[in-house]
Amino acid sequence: MAILVFALRLTIGVLLIVAGAFKAHDGIAITGASIAGYRLLPSFAVMPLAIFLPYFEIAVGVYLSIGMFTRAVAFVVAAQMAIFTLAVASVVARHIQISCGCFGAAETTIASWYDVARDAALTGLCALIAWKAPGRFSVDARLREASAAKEGSTAHE
Numbered sequence: 001m002a003i004l005v006f007a008l009r010l011t012i013g014v015l016l017i018v019a020g021a022f023k024a025h026d027g028i029a030i031t032g033a034s035i036a037g038y039r040l041l042p043s044f045a046v047m048p049l050a051i052f053l054p055y056f057e058i059a060v061g062v063y064l065s066i067g068m069f070t071r072a073v074a075f076v077v078a079a080q081m082a083i084f085t086l087a088v089a090s091v092v093a094r095h096i097q098i099s100c101g102c103f104g105a106a107e108t109t110i111a112s113w114y115d116v117a118r119d120a121a122l123t124g125l126c127a128l129i130a131w132k133a134p135g136r137f138s139v140d141a142r143l144r145e146a147s148a149a150k151e152g153s154t155a156h157e
Contacts, residue, residue, distance in 0.1 A: 001132055006067075006137050009067060009138070012064060012126060016057045017057070017058050019102055020054045020058035022103045022105075023053060023103075031054060064077060068139040070129070070130075070133035071134065071140075074126050074127070074130035075127075077126045078123050078129075081122045089116045092111055092116060099111060
């Protein structure tokens with residue numbers, strides 16, 4: 001299970017880094033237009049989210065990939081994916097013809113129930129990561145090992 005958690009953590013982390021990088025590259029105006037296309041947020045909230053979201057995705061992607069604060073980050077990403085799932089489902093259900101915008105302007109396919117299913121699956125996988133965190137090859141595990149070793153050496157003094 002530890003290897004599976006590592007593979008999922010790394011895969012989803014890189015996915016978030018790439019998605020955030022595409023959005024950051026597109027710029028605030030394009031990312032904001034994509035967010036506004038969902039017709040879920042008041043207009044005053046769109047641009048701050050367009051500024052914040054790409055760099056947030058990159059940051060949580062890095063933390064998830066290296067396994068630092070793994071459980072907390074995985075819960076945050078699971079919540080983020082759940083919100084994305086609901087947002088995309090609302091667009092599909094309301095027959096709004098926009099791309100999901102997951103990978104910025106490079107993605108041009110119209111949001112579909114496939115996108116909803118993908119985001120729901122990612123939500124579940126992030127919850128699994130949080131449940132089994134931190135897994136192998138993580139900063140968290142290395143810090144825990146170092147802490148245990150230090151406690152063991154001070155116990156013998």
